[in-house]
Amino acid sequence: MSAALSMYLPVSIIGFAADEYGPGILALVSSALFVPAYLGAAMVTDSTLSSAAVVAVLCVSFALIGTATSCLFFCAMLTCAKLYPHSKLKSISAPVTAFGISTLWQSQLLAYIQKDSTINLPLTFNTYAILYTLTGIMAYFAARVVNRPDPKKSDTEIQNDDQEEIVIDPKMALVQALTTSARPWLLFLALLLTAGPLEMFLNNVASLALTLGDGIDTAVDASLQIGLFATFSSSSRLLVGIITSLAGSWAPPPVILALTLLITALVHFLFAIFSASTAYSPSTWFATLSIVNGWTYGSVFSLFPMIVLDAFGLAIFGSLWGGMVAAPALGEVAYGFIYGKVYDNGAVDSVGVLGSWGKVAQFVVGQCYGQQCFQLTFVVTAISMLAGGLLVLYVWKKS
Structure with a gap:
């Protein structure tokens, strides 16, 4: 529940940040949230803390994971939209499809790593911490080719009376x-x-x-x-x-x-x-x-x-x-x-x-x-x- 709520509630702020500062910043934010969240979850699931303490830490961890997921998704979508503004397939469908099938290949990866029917939660969470560290770094450098929006290029109107350029x-x-x-x-x-x-x-x-x-x-x-x-x-x-x-x-x-x-x-x-x-x-x-x-x-x-x-x-x-x-x-x-x-x-x-x-x-x-x-x-x-x-x-x- 905490992950689901945190995926939806801050999305308007995430979208505004992407428009204002460029999508690359979202990649760094996603890694900054993913890594401590998964490492913290790995630590408490293999600890002697009380059940209440474990639940509290996991709730916070999954709230951070939900927000980080939205950041990474918006980073990908906004980057693709700015790189390929005239291609619906590349700008929207490609990142949305990748987001949809990510659980499929990740579940297969975890099944290969664990190699038995018992779920090793610390191993799972540590694997995700490493995975999203690398993903965030790659996403940041991939998004750097997209600069902060230039309103002079994207939102310019020409007045009919004196041809004066107005920047919106x-x-x-x-x-x-x-x-x-x-x-x-x-x-x-x-x-x-x-x-x-x-x-x-x-x-x-x-x-x-x-x-x-x-x-x-x-x-x-x-x-x-x-x-x-x-x-x-x-x-x-x-x-x-x-x-x-x-x-x-x-x-x-x-x-x-x-x-x-x-x-x-x-x-x-x-x-x-x-x-x-x-x-x-x-x-x-x-x-x-x-x-x-x-x-x-x-x-x-x-x-x-x-x-x-x-x-x-x-x-x-x-x-x-x-x-x-x-x-x-x-x-x-x-x-x-x-x-x-x-x-x-x-x-x-x-x-x-x-x-x-x-x-x-x-x-x-x-x-x-x-x-x-x-x-x-x-x-x-x-x-x-x-x-x-x-x-x-x-x-x-x-x-």
Whole structure:
């Protein structure tokens, strides 16, 4: 929890720092946070401290790790955006894809180092301390080719009357964008409406899987669904960049995103209505939902920054996108609350559902079984996805 909160809360400050001082400084900050955090975690997990002290140190360590992760990610994204401003594939999709697949190769690295089924936490944390020391140094020197933004080059207007050059400061441009236009706020709302349901789904796959099948003996395999989600999420991050690069003006990012959200809304609605029917197995419905949600999740975090970059320019991209990243966190809380309320209300009727399955003896208090556990939730998320797509198209037309 501490890592998740610290990844979202300071992001607006991180984005502003990248715009103001250049992305290279974020690489140094990330190493300055990563290394002591992982070394501290390694020390306390192999110490004789009390449980309360260990938990306290780990909470602080993972809070630093969360902030360091955001710093390193923004360093990569801002550097790529400034190096390749005309290539969506290189500027946005490449760093977003790398971020998404980093856990895959790192887990394989740790498995190779440890070579047994027992997790050696001190070894794991010390390995990460060394890894991120090297990563931070490399990122800093890689980002040095990108200087602090020059407003004379990126934000210059020529007066029509006397051709006098007016230089617009990035901070002034940010204030102007936030106070004179509704577009940043509408994009924030659209991101909340679209990323929130996807975060909710990912956080509740395990409990949702138990509601289908007969809820017990033939429940949906939650680990398989998470694997499908992760695979299609990682794939879409890269493929969306390729598609936008090839499509050009024929299918700009807002159109691709709106179409993706429309399809996702349709799948959510069909899942809510027909997932408990006998026409297809519950596993088939759930797998379809996991695949579509995974693809959309990766697409959202690739296409939204492209839209922000196109709409507001490079000079304030870090600040604006950094502020918008808080939307998924808020959406996760809001839609998680909706899921929880619907699930708890549905649990009241679960005895009757288990009776129809012949499983009354296996009833667990608080566990929900049947379509009533999620139907209303996915009707709401379908409407939310549709509304988010329409907002994206509206902002695009106003740009």
